[in-house]
Amino acid sequence: MTVQNRQIEVLRYDPERDETPRFETFTVPCKEEWVVLDALTYIKDELDPSLTFRWSCHMAVCGSCGMQVDNKPTLSCKAFVRDYGEKIRVEPLANFPIERDLVISQDDFMEKLQRGRPWIIPEQKREVEDGPYVQTPMQLDDIKEHTMCINCLLCYAACPVYALERDFVGPAALTLMYRYNADSRDAGWDERREVFAGHGGVWECSFVGACSDVCPKHVEPATAIQKGKMDSAVDYFTRFLMPGGGK
Ligand code: FES
Structure with missing residues (x-):
């Protein structure tokens, strides 16, 4: 040896x-x-x-x-x-x-993670006896890579925006929010909108991509955040054209 x-x-x-x-x-x-x-x-x-x-x-x-x-x-x-x-x-x-x-200290991340409500918010709550919320393998495939986050915070250490802008919610928390927004079983967009797309949200990301480069689980936070920008733009224009509408 x-x-x-x-x-x-x-x-x-x-x-x-x-x-x-x-x-x-x-x-x-x-x-x-x-x-x-x-x-x-x-x-x-x-x-x-x-x-x-x-x-x-x-x-x-x-x-x-x-x-x-x-x-x-x-x-x-x-x-x-x-x-x-x-x-x-x-x-x-x-x-x-x-x-x-x-x-x-992980306090800043934990506070932002919590604010993002990273859990399934269903349109209709099921009781335990109703069984689990189900989705098809294809629906899971749409989000699977973004579900693999282990909250290691490497992406925050690599992110040049988080280094300068402490209000930035940051790669992992935004990716988890995107992952739940895009989940076929979730209806929580309205509850996450302000944190996800408001001040400090996805639009602060300058798409350097350093988060994805260092991610050990290939979660692709940079991709999730750009897809989140698309969803946010669709939501904005839908609500603009149809007040009361949105994603
Ligand atoms: S000790 Fe658990 S990820 Fe390294």
Whole structure:
């Protein structure tokens, strides 16, 4: 089994002790099959137990291990050490306040996600005994790629609009809103309209596409947001021509 020393340069910040963040470098004997998350776990277990970072599944499912790895938003459990150089820089996700070391505050995202009402709002509520809301495989195909989001926030760290405009609802929350708006079982457009298409909504997106480039689940937020702009335009003109109408 090949083991190679790597220099892992980690951003450290303890708000109770540090005035500003600083870098600390650790020498880690990395095994061939290790991912960056394994190197961080080694540091925590063997070198400095105070190093703080989030993770849960170690299999690119839970979305909690997002970090900047060599300046790119990345799931650290999916980033093989062997694909990087001898020195690897690891920082918390960009565009979010740091809580401690590699842990960011997700409060802004959670508030926006909640405002977007990302759940099925049916035209007629069914009781449990009525059975599930059903849809055909073709109806699912229309939205399937946009349903795979794991809320890892890599797209927010990559988004140049979110970096500058804090009111921007952002890629993941808008994609989830689009995903439910477009769901054949949903009738919640009116309840989502203001957040989705108003100030901070889809029209703030400048279609750079960085969100889709970094998305580890190929959710295509950039595409969902552009499709959302189309829906919003149709809704606007429909209501303009037929007051009381709309999507
Ligand atoms: S630890 Fe769950 S996505 Fe990386």
